[in-house]
Amino acid sequence: MQNLQRIQRQPVDSGIKIQMEATAMQKLWLWTDMAKGEVSCLGLVDEVVNADSKRITALVVADFFLVKQNCSYDETDMDIADVARLITELESKGVDSRKLRCWAHSHGGMQVFWSGQDETCIAGLANGEWLLSLVVNKRRDAIMRLDQYHPSHMYLADVVWETKFPLVDGLAESCMSEFKSKVQEAAFVPRNRDYGPASLRDAKERGALTMDELNDELDWLGLDRDELEPF
Numbered sequence: 001m002q003n004l005q006r007i008q009r010q011p012v013d014s015g016i017k018i019q020m021e022a023t024a025m026q027k028l029w030l031w032t033d034m035a036k037g038e039v040s041c042l043g044l045v046d047e048v049v050n051a052d053s054k055r056i057t058a059l060v061v062a063d064f065f066l067v068k069q070n071c072s073y074d075e076t077d078m079d080i081a082d083v084a085r086l087i088t089e090l091e092s093k094g095v096d097s098r099k100l101r102c103w104a105h106s107h108g109g110m111q112v113f114w115s116g117q118d119e120t121c122i123a124g125l126a127n128g129e130w131l132l133s134l135v136v137n138k139r140r141d142a143i144m145r146l147d148q149y150h151p152s153h154m155y156l157a158d159v160v161w162e163t164k165f166p167l168v169d170g171l172a173e174s175c176m177s178e179f180k181s182k183v184q185e186a187a188f189v190p191r192n193r194d195y196g197p198a199s200l201r202d203a204k205e206r207g208a209l210t211m212d213e214l215n216d217e218l219d220w221l222g223l224d225r226d227e228l229e230p231f
């Protein structure tokens with residue numbers, strides 16, 4: 001019997017946006033579906049830099065490239081010579097090959113996790129700097145990881161990321177006008193979970209939260225019940 005239970009993950013916010021262009025993601029899913037088992041590809045990452053602060057605000061995986069590789073149901077081994085060929089080809093087109101900072105691979109029908117082999121591969125590809133890694137499977141599970149090797153090796157094994165959908169002209173405006181005409185919102189609507197004990201107490205008193213839901217929220221926020229007094 002298929003196990004439908006999935007492990008609850010808690011991806012960590014890296015403090016910058018991590019995005020995947022929709023077309024790049026689509027290529028990865030296509031290769032994932034075509035492969036009997038594992039498959040790897042390399043991605044170009046654009047750094048989005050704030051003009052004033054000069055700080056990186058987002059990493060956007062713009063495109064993926066397939067290189068020659070040997071794969072089995074539980075291994076994927078990219079041909080070093082063909083990776084070198086890809087680097088030369090990018091440089092000849094005026095693309096800075098140092099932007100090749102994403103390694104994506106599929107575990108085929110297996111679960112997504114970071115294996116010892118994956119760690120070795122990440123260390124090799126990062127080349128002393130930083131690397132985004134994405135592991136997916138045919139069930140559309142996906143985990144993004146961010147490694148840095150300078151000044152020391154640190155990584156986030158499960159970072160928050162999103163697919164970046166192409167902008168459709170006028171879509172935001174038409175959604176906004178439809179929303180305004182059809183959705184009636186109460187004066188206070190929590191837009192995310194970044195709200196404090198007072199609003200939770202308020203929600204409980206209005207009957208919008210059951211005691212179980214309240215306890216879940218408290219656990220999620222890491223708050224003590226004492227902080228909600230009087231109860």
Ligand SMILES: [Zn+2]
Pocket residue numbers: 105107113114115118135
């Ligand atoms: Zn792997």
